[in-house]
Amino acid sequence: MRAASGKLDRRELVRALLADRGELLVVAGLGAPAWDITAVGDHPCNFPLWGGMGGAAMIGLGLALAQPARPVLVITGDGEMLMGVGSLASIAQQAPPNLAIVVQDNEHYGETGMQQTATAHGTDLVTMAEGAGIKATMRVTAPEQVPALVAATRAKAGPFFAVAKVDAANLPLVLPPREGAILQARMREALLGPAAHLA
Numbered sequence: 001m002r003a004a005s006g007k008l009d010r011r012e013l014v015r016a017l018l019a020d021r022g023e024l025l026v027v028a029g030l031g032a033p034a035w036d037i038t039a040v041g042d043h044p045c046n047f048p049l050w051g052g053m054g055g056a057a058m059i060g061l062g063l064a065l066a067q068p069a070r071p072v073l074v075i076t077g078d079g080e081m082l083m084g085v086g087s088l089a090s091i092a093q094q095a096p097p098n099l100a101i102v103v104q105d106n107e108h109y110g111e112t113g114m115q116q117t118a119t120a121h122g123t124d125l126v127t128m129a130e131g132a133g134i135k136a137t138m139r140v141t142a143p144e145q146v147p148a149l150v151a152a153t154r155a156k157a158g159p160f161f162a163v164a165k166v167d168a169a170n171l172p173l174v175l176p177p178r179e180g181a182i183l184q185a186r187m188r189e190a191l192l193g194p195a196a197h198l199a
């Protein structure tokens with residue numbers, strides 16, 4: 001699961017996070033995290049974002065509050081999480097146990113040309129999440145930690161926040177459906193049944 005750099009391979013990490021996913025609802029931040037969740041197999045309970053940078057964790061919060069019986073996993077990038085970092089305070093206050101956030105930290109804005117982010121220069125998102133009041137956190141740098149990470153994202157003992165240091169390769173694009181309305185409708189139908197569009 002390590003890339004040549006020694007850091008985790010982001011697609012292998014996502015493959016592990018989504019294996020045998022069961023009831024899991026997944027929100028992905030725009031850009032590479034959205035391509036990653038699609039690369040390991042598109043799914044009606046995937047909600048990949050095409051924009052709204054900074055909003056992934058908050059969308060996950062809404063979903064977790066609306067669907068308390070289902071585990072909700074947000075997979076996003078360090079740039080996206082830095083932009084939406086205030087959401088961590090709301091998540092700590094609302095404290096949905098079924099919400100987990102995993103940041104794929106490549107220390108760059110990968111999608112827009114690999115400019116370094118603040119995490120390349122000492123900013124620590126786990127410390128920021130803890131400062132916001134999130135108690136269950138994890139730093140992941142080694143493949144041996146991944147099974148514990150996967151278990152924590154499914155445990156419904158959150159809110160849970162993890163940063164995984166991943167390799168900064170630009171991997172081939174694997175694009176999900178492009179229409180937000182289609183993505184929303186298919187998840188609603190998967191959650192609420194065929195009459196969901198009448199509700």
Ligand SMILES: Cc1ncc(C[n+]2csc(CCOP(=O)(O)OP(=O)(O)O)c2C)c(N)n1
Nearest residue numbers: 031032053077078079080108109110111112
């Ligand atoms: C409000 C806003 N600002 C900037 C962008 C441009 N943009 C799209 S993806 C991205 C970088 C995302 O970086 P990160 O979340 O770390 O994901 P990575 O590709 O590195 O995995 C940026 C700056 C945008 N789409 N919206």
Ligand SMILES: [Mg+2]
Nearest residue numbers: 077078079108
């Ligand atoms: Mg990044």
